[in-house]
Amino acid sequence: MTPEVRPLVAGNWKMNGTRGSLDQIKAISEGVRGGLSSKVDALICPPATLLYVATALCTDSPLSIGAQDCHQNASGAHTGDISAEMIADCFGTHVIVGHSERRTDHDEDDALVRAKAQAAHAADLTAIICIGETEEQRRNGETLDVLKRQLAGSIPDGANAARTVIAYEPVWAIGTGLTPTVADVEEAHAFMRRELSERFGEQGSTMRILYGGSVKPSNAKELMAIPNVDGALIGGASLKAEDFLAIYRVYEELMA
Structure with a gap:
């Protein structure tokens, strides 16, 4: 934890969820009400097909709803894509950009991720910018070099802590149980915090850095207690309200 930073617990549903899954979002929405919501933010990023109805379910709830990707342009002939403005129009508040699965499956590079983050900022969305090393890069001792390069290339100039979140996701740990x-x-x-502080000053020292590699109820407390870990970007464990809320509520003990 970073004492002066408000934690964020975010769920990325990836390509999972239909209308029948909305009960889980409703349960999460109800579960994050109460005293802890004044100290810890909660977010679910469902597939785009559920975005509007999910935001409607969470009216007057502390639970925010976001998207999993956006196009770098505001509009145009880009079949199948959605813009940051469209996400905002559905009352979404956040968008994940640069997730390792986008970087790998769609060959997205740092420059494109940066452009998407800029588009998110222009639409007054919070950009959750994902970075992280592969297993091969880790074996070769390149982890910090990769993080340095991706931080420099993926975050727009002038980014601030209010509208920018960094998510560290070691690629080799996503969905593997490792x-x-x-x-x-x-x-x-700690390395990312130094890099952010050097580049963005006070904004960098309070920019949230989430951990995003196989976070589960069983390991959440240990991970969330680490210095400069300001929350989590959760994959599979966010699909069930019980698991997501168990991770969210570790802050009851950590903040006691």
Whole structure:
């Protein structure tokens, strides 16, 4: 945790969820009400097909709803894409950009991720910018070099803490059940904090850095307690309200 930073617990549903899954969002929405919501933010990013109805379910709830990607342009002949303005029009508040699955499956590079983050900012959305190393890069001792390059290339100039979140997702730990050691996570997050602070000053020192590699109820408390870990970007465990809320509520103990 970073004492002066408000944590964010975010769920990325990826290509999962139909109308029948809305009960889980409703349960999460109800579960984050109460005293903890004044200290910890909660967010779910469902597939685009559920975006509008999910925001409608969460009216007057502390639970925010976001999207999983956006196009870098505001409009145009881009079949199948959605713009940041469209997300905002559906009352979404956040958008994930540069997730490793987008970088890998769609060959997205840092420059494109940066452009998408700029589009998010222009639409008054919070951009959750994902970075992280592959297993091969980790074996070759390139982790910090990769993080440095992706931070520099993916974050727009002038980014601020209010509208920018960084998510560290070691690619080799996503969906594999593997998790870096506490020391590994602490080293990576401390490095990112230094890089952000050097580039953005006070804004960089309070920009939220989430951890996003196989976070589960069983390991959440240990991970969220690490310095400079300001929350989590959760994959599979966010699909069930019980699991998401168990992770969210670790802050009841951490903030006690």
